[in-house]
Amino acid sequence: MKFRRTAAAAAAVLSLSLTATACGSGDEDKIKIGIKFDQPGLGLRTPDGDHEGFDVDVATYVAKELGYDEKDIDWKESPSAERENMISRGDVKFVVATYSITPERKEKVSFAGPYFLAHQDLLVRSDDNSIKDAKDLNSKKLCSVTGSTSAQNVKKDFAPEAELQRYNKYSQCLTGLENENLDALTTDDSILAGYASQKNHQGKFKLAGLKLSDENYGIGIKKGDKELQGKINKALEKMVKEGAWDEAVKKHFGPANYKNEPAPQITEKS
Known part of the structure; x- marks a missing residue:
């Protein structure tokens, strides 16, 4: 009787061990990647739960080179401040x-890349001709998102008297701009082009066409992770060489007639 109880206990322990191993294996088969959920053309979560945009295509390509299929990606919303x-x-x-x-x-973190070069610009209402230069933002309401450097750059370098408004998402800034509670939205031209090209926004907004700064987009990784940095850099170089990078640019920015810069050289290396 004692032997049977011992054997049963051992079997239970083995069963739990195998279950734990199976669960752990499942987790290891997934990769969690941070993207934006509210940036048309770059990182957007669609009503049906899919994700699309240039950043999504880049992340998917990199994940594949790291050994993960698209179905194994667990997308995580990554607001600028987080x-x-x-x-x-x-x-x-x-x-x-x-x-x-x-x-x-x-x-705080390390980067791989860059994989894209954008420029800071302004988005204004299509019927507003009062803002032709960054200096015209003095005494006007300027919006950007918490954690972004764009609005701070404008206030510091161009329009110190601009009234800054910060929200958690660019879509909130866009609503304020459309309702005339704000005068301009500032961030990278690639992001602004994505919003302006949406069907429900076409004709309502325009880019000022200013190149206020160079914004090299990098892939953020844990600080000091040189191994991952090297693998991602190789993936990005392969994406450009194969032509997949150009295809993604045309797919997501083409409708907005956005004139992108060529793929930048990799500079973030160990």
């Missing part, structure tokens, strides 16, 4: 979310 925290906590393996490489950010 990107460093999500990377540091290990919530995501990497972040592809219009993430400009800056010295300040490199103190």
